[in-house]
Structure formats: C-alpha cells, structure tokens
Amino acid sequence: MKALITGASSGMGRDMAFYLASLGYDVILVARREQRLKEIAKEINSKDGGQAFYVECDLSKRKECVRLYKLVKGEKIDLLINNAGFGYHGYFSEIPLSKELEMIETNIAAVHILTKLFLKDMMKRNRGQILNVASSAGFLPGPMLNTYYATKNYVLRFSEGIYEELRRQGSAVKISVLCPGPVKTEFDKVAHVNFSLSGMKSEAVAKYAIDQTLKGKLVIIPGITMKVGLFFRRFVSEKILLKASYNIQKRKS
Numbered sequence: 001m002k003a004l005i006t007g008a009s010s011g012m013g014r015d016m017a018f019y020l021a022s023l024g025y026d027v028i029l030v031a032r033r034e035q036r037l038k039e040i041a042k043e044i045n046s047k048d049g050g051q052a053f054y055v056e057c058d059l060s061k062r063k064e065c066v067r068l069y070k071l072v073k074g075e076k077i078d079l080l081i082n083n084a085g086f087g088y089h090g091y092f093s094e095i096p097l098s099k100e101l102e103m104i105e106t107n108i109a110a111v112h113i114l115t116k117l118f119l120k121d122m123m124k125r126n127r128g129q130i131l132n133v134a135s136s137a138g139f140l141p142g143p144m145l146n147t148y149y150a151t152k153n154y155v156l157r158f159s160e161g162i163y164e165e166l167r168r169q170g171s172a173v174k175i176s177v178l179c180p181g182p183v184k185t186e187f188d189k190v191a192h193v194n195f196s197l198s199g200m201k202s203e204a205v206a207k208y209a210i211d212q213t214l215k216g217k218l219v220i221i222p223g224i225t226m227k228v229g230l231f232f233r234r235f236v237s238e239k240i241l242l243k244a245s246y247n248i249q250k251r252k253s
C-alpha cells in the first residue's frame with residue numbers, strides 16, 4: 001500500500017506519515033523544506049514498517065502540482081492526503097494580497113488539482129482513498145483569519161460533494177475530510193498568531209484521522225469538545241457566530 005502526504009515536513013502531515021508507515025504503508029512525503037523531508041524519511045526508514053520517499057515541491061505553484069502528479073502517477077497511490085496548508089492572521093484590509101493569493105493557491109488550487117488528477121486514476125482502478133485536510137474553520141466565518149476560513153469552507157464542501165458523486169456512481173473510491181479544531185503544530189507560528197488556544201496533540205489527531213479515513217468516514221472531527229461545539233453551531237445565528245469567531249481570533253493578536 002502507498003500513501004502520498006502533502007505538508008509532511010511538520011505537524012499533522014509528518015505525524016500521519018509516521019503512523020501510516022507503522023501500519024506498513026510506503027509513504028511519499030511532499031513539502032518545500034527538503035532537509036526536513038530527508039530527516040523524516042531517514043527516521044521512518046530506520047524503523048519497522050513501510051518505506052519513505054520524498055519529493056520537494058512548492059504546491060502554491062500549479063505547474064508544480066502537475067509535476068508532482070506526473071512524477072508519482074506510476075506508483076498507483078492508494079491514499080492521497082492533501083494536508084499542506086497555512087493561515088495568516090490579521091485584518092483583511094491589512095494582509096498583503098500576495099500572501100492571500102499564495103494561501104488560495106496552496107489551500108484550494110493545489111487540493112483541487114491533486115484531487116482531480118489522482119481521483120481520475122483511482123476511479124479507473126475502482127480503488128483508492130483521498131483525505132483532504134480542512135478544519136473546524138470550514139464550518140464557520142472567520143474574521144481576522146478570513147481568507148484561511150474561506151479556503152477551508154471550500155475544502156469541506158468540495159470534498160462532501162465529491163463523496164456524494166462517488167456514492168451515486170457506485171465507485172469503490174472514497175473521500176474523507178478532516179476538520180480539527182486547534183492542534184499543536186507550527187501552524188500558529190506560520191500564521192503570525194501570538195497567543196494560541198490550547199490545542200490537541202498532533203500525533204493523536206493524525207492517528208484518529210487515519211483510522212477514521214480507513215473506515216471510510218466522510219467528515220472527521222477529532223475531539224469531543226469540537227464535536228459538541230459544531231453540533232450547537234447550527235442553533236446560533238450568523239451574526240452571533242461572527243461576533244464569537246471575531247472575539248476568539250482577536251485574542252490571538
């Protein structure tokens with residue numbers, strides 16, 4: 001079995017790679033920081049389980065997404081994990097446009113392109129799974145992390161729609177979408193967040209995400225707090241949600 005994991009140089013992507021290798025999967029690690037990928041691959045290869053390989057790739061560039069696909073398409077990937085992504089904290093009027101466009105390319109376009117290319121091959125083989133990493137932000141509006149929240153809304157709805165199409169087409173291919181709340185990774189540092197909410201452990205979220213994906217679960221929400229919170233979200237008006245969301249994000253300034 002083979003898995004390709006984007007954003008595998010840190011955080012949840014790295015931990016999903018370690019867990020999948022322990023289950024016997026060969027893993028292809030993808031990110032920009034080559035030295036990190038090299039070290040993670042070395043550590044995985046020193047343990048029992050699947051073998052690790054890596055591809056340095058900047059997924060904010062569409063040509064690079066296609067290059068990645070062409071490089072590995074012969075490998076017959078069983079599990080594609082679109083995990084690479086980042087946020088950027090601040091007022092929409094103050095965040096540089098270039099940063100937001102880079103985010104839209106990484107969090108949306110790369111997920112879209114890789115899902116399209118790999119899904120078509122999986123459908124031909126009538127076998128394979130995709131896990132797209134959204135966020136609990138995917139269920140919400142997000143003042144102060146506005147573009148990030150909007151990208152995760154896209155990933156959630158996009159993945160849900162494909163799930164239903166695959167079901168109606170009678171395909172054995174499955175798609176899942178991961179929607180965690182805060183997780184302790186490098187996310188906050190990259191997003192320029194100074195004060196962070198206490199988060200779940202990345203290893204625990206990674207293991208839960210993979211176990212649920214392999215069971216064919218559509219929307220994966222780790223942790224009881226987030227499950228309860230998102231359940232009650234449906235009884236709250238948009239304006240109250242907006243105020244609550246702003247107050248949470250503003251505290252991170």
Ligand SMILES: NC(=O)c1ccc[n+]([C@@H]2O[C@H](COP(=O)([O-])OP(=O)(O)OC[C@H]3O[C@@H](n4cnc5c(N)ncnc54)[C@H](OP(=O)(O)O)[C@@H]3O)[C@@H](O)[C@H]2O)c1
Pocket residue numbers: 006007008009010011012013030031032033034036057058059060061083084085086087106133134135136179180181182183184185186187188190199
């Ligand atoms: N941490 C949280 O609280 C949280 C909650 C919900 C959802 N998420 C989502 O979970 C996913 C993983 O994030 P994380 O929390 O594990 O954060 P992280 O530790 O910062 O990891 C992000 C990963 O994405 C990669 N990446 C970013 N831009 C890339 C690009 N242009 N090309 C290739 N790789 C790129 C990074 O690698 P390089 O820098 O080496 O390229 C890194 O491996 C993200 O999609 C994030 O939005 C996070």
